[in-house]
Amino acid sequence: MDFFTFLKFLSNVVLPPASLAAGVVLGLVLAAFGWRRLGFWVAALVVAQTVLLSLPPVAAALNAPLEAQARRDTATSAACCYEAIVVLGGGVSPAAPPEVPDPDLTDAADRVWYAARLYHQGVAPRIIVSGGTLLDRPSDPAATEAEGMRRFLVDLGVPSSAIVSEGDSRNTRENVRNVRRLVGDARVALVTSAVHMPRALQLAREAGLNVTGLATDWTAPPQARPVWDTWMPTGGAMGSSAAALHEYMALLFDWRKGATR
Numbered sequence: 045m046d047f048f049t050f051l052k053f054l055s056n057v058v059l060p061p062a063s064l065a066a067g068v069v070l071g072l073v074l075a076a077f078g079w080r081r082l083g084f085w086v087a088a089l090v091v092a093q094t095v096l097l098s099l100p101p102v103a104a105a106l107n108a109p110l111e112a113q114a115r116r117d118t119a120t121s122a123a124c125c126y127e128a129i130v131v132l133g134g135g136v137s138p139a140a141p142p143e144v145p146d147p148d149l150t151d152a153a154d155r156v157w158y159a160a161r162l163y164h165q166g167v168a169p170r171i172i173v174s175g176g177t178l179l180d181r182p183s184d185p186a187a188t189e190a191e192g193m194r195r196f197l198v199d200l201g202v203p204s205s206a207i208v209s210e211g212d213s214r215n216t217r218e219n220v221r222n223v224r225r226l227v228g229d230a231r232v233a234l235v236t237s238a239v240h241m242p243r244a245l246q247l248a249r250e251a252g253l254n255v256t257g258l259a260t261d262w263t264a265p266p267q268a269r270p271v272w273d274t275w276m277p278t279g280g281a282m283g284s285s286a287a288a289l290h291e292y293m294a295l296l297f298d299w300r301k302g303a304t305r
Contacts, residue, residue, distance in 0.1 A: 055293065059286040060094040067091075097285035098277035100269070106288035107239050107263045114241035114259040121256040126168040127230035128208070130255075131159045132219050132244060133175020134237065136192035147192025151261075151283070152237045156193050158260040159235045160200035167233060171197060172226060174210040174219040216244055220251045229254055237261035239288055243295050 056062045067090025074083030096102055135155035137148040149156075159171050175189025188211035198204050210226060213219045223232070231254045236244045238259040248255040263284065266274050273280075 055290055058293075059289055060090075060097055060282050064090050064094045067093075094282065095277055097289075098279070098282040100266075100274050100276075100278060100281040103281040103284040103288070104263060104266070106285050106292075110240075110242055110288060110291055111238040111259075111263060114238040114257065117241060117245060117257040118259045121233070121258055124165075124167045126233045126256070127170075128227055128232045129159050129162050129168045129171045129258075130223050130227075130232050130234050131155050131171060131173050131193055132216060132234070132236040132240070133173075133189035133193075133213065134240070136175075136189050136196060138177050138187045138189055138192050140187060147189075147195060149196070153196070154261040155235050155237060156196045157200065158258070160197050160202050162233065162235070162258065163197075163202050163206065170206045170208055171202060172208045172210060172223055172232075173197070174213055174223055176211050176213050176218075216240070217247055220244070220248045220253055223248075224251045224253050227253070231256070233258050235260060238263070239284075239291055243291050246295070 057066050068087050071083040071085075071087030071090075074080075074086060076083075132155065135150055135152040137150055139145060139147045156173075159173075162168070163171055173190045173193035175193065177188045188209075190209040190211035194204070194207050194209050197207055208226065210219075210222045213222050229252075234241075234244060234248055234253075234255050234257050236257075236259065238261055241257050241259040245255065245257045
């Protein structure tokens with residue numbers, strides 16, 4: 045197991061829903077070895093964590109500081125003109141032929157749609173889509189996020205000749221490093237989800253990109269959701285909470301400063 049894979053496992057196991065399964069199993073193991081009280085509290089804590097993070101107000105509170113920073117960055121960004129629009133991976137799941145012949149749009153697919161809108165508005169003459177695959181499918185370009193995004197952009201009316209695919213990166217750090225090699229010192233607009241924008245801009249600037257952030261995929265305010273999606277625990281809120289906590293952990297504990305170059 046390489047370090048990248050280890051980090052992925054670690055970040056998943058401390059957040060729901062994986063943390064619920066891991067905590068309950070650990071609690072049962074502790075109880076089986078005679079530490080029943082400790083086992084009970086471990087299991088109770090992970091259940092409480094899952095319920096708490098599944099509440100939409102909690103998810104909104106966790107997302108709010110990240111999105112507020114993204115709004116400030118976006119508000120100070122120039123409307124145009126850039127050498128390229130850079131779309132970070134995460135909006136499309138790669139194809140997995142033959143079982144899954146086509147890429148699949150995720151909850152963050154707003155990134156690709158927004159990039160197409162910006163292109164049609166004349167913000168930049170080309171779009172760079174950045175994202176590889178965690179699977180070993182080197183001979184199949186459809187199994188990269190970049191290719192999935194390219195196909196979506198073509199369907200949205202962006203000429204294939206205006207799209208540059210960077211399909212070798214596995215995470216945001218590699219996204220910005222590889223894009224830096226493509227564009228050099230050229231001025232680019234970075235498109236990603238609002239909750240992801242603060243960390244993406246931090247890494248991009250560490251990599252030396254001449255970058256401006258244009259965020260999308262904002263969290264819906266309470267008045268835009270039905271009442272049962274505001275106060276009842278939901279899977280969507282749990283995913284939103286986990287995504288925000290992932291960003292906070294990466295911002296606080298990523299010790300690989302300077303490794304983007």
